Amino acid sequence: MKFALLVTAAPHQENAWHALAFCRAALARGHAIPRVFFYGDGVAHGNTLLLPPRDEADVARGWRELHESHAVELVVCIAAALKRGVMDADTARREDKTVANLAPGFLISGLGQLAEAMVEADRLVSFPG
Numbered sequence: 001m002k003f004a005l006l007v008t009a010a011p012h013q014e015n016a017w018h019a020l021a022f023c024r025a026a027l028a029r030g031h032a033i034p035r036v037f038f039y040g041d042g043v044a045h046g047n048t049l050l051l052p053p054r055d056e057a058d059v060a061r062g063w064r065e066l067h068e069s070h071a072v073e074l075v076v077c078i079a080a081a082l083k084r085g086v087m088d089a090d091t092a093r094r095e096d097k098t099v100a101n102l103a104p105g106f107l108i109s110g111l112g113q114l115a116e117a118m119v120e121a122d123r124l125v126s127f128p129g
Contacts, residue, residue, distance in 0.1 A: 002032040004121035006114065009129040010041040011050060011059045019127035020062045027070050034121075035073040036063070037114040038106075039080050041129050046076040046106035047086045060103060067105035074106045075113045 003026055009015035023033050038045050045060050052058050066072050076086060085101070088108050092100035102108060118124050 001122045002034065002120065004117035004124045005033060005036040006124060006126040007036060007038050007042040007045065008040040009127050010044050013129050015127040015129065016045070016059050020059055022125060023066055023072065033072050035075055035113065035117040037117060038076045043076040043081040043084055043086050046074065046081065046103050047101050048103035049101045064103060064105040075109050076106055078108045078110055081108055
C-alpha cells in the first residue's frame with residue numbers, strides 16, 4: 001500500500017512522534033511512503049535551528065534519517081514555512097534575510113505537492129497538532 005502523510009503537529013507534540021513511528025512501521029512492513037507533507041505548525045520539523053533538550057529525542061533528526069535511509073521526500077509548505085520563519089537559502093537571499101534555516105533533507109514547496117501525493121496514494125494519514 002502507498003501512504004501519503006500530512007503532519008501538522010509541531011515537533012514537541014506527541015502526534016509528531018506518532019507520525020514518525022507510523023512511517024517507520026509502515027516501511028518495515030513493505031509499504032511505500034513517497035512523501036510526507038508538513039503544514040501549519042508541522043513545518044517546524046524542517047527548522048535546522050531546533051534544539052530539543054538533551055533528555056528528549058530529536059524527532060526532526062528522525063525525519064532526516066528516514067529520508068536518508070528510505071528516500072522519503074520531506075516537503076514543508078512554503079506559505080506555512082515563511083509565516084513561521086523557516087526558509088531555504090534562495091528565499092533568505094531573495095528576502096534579504098541573514099540566515100537560511102531549512103534542515104538538510106527537507107524541501108519547500110506548495111500545496112500542489114500535497115494534492116499530488118493524495119492522488120497517487122492509496123491512503124492519506126493525517127497527524128494533527
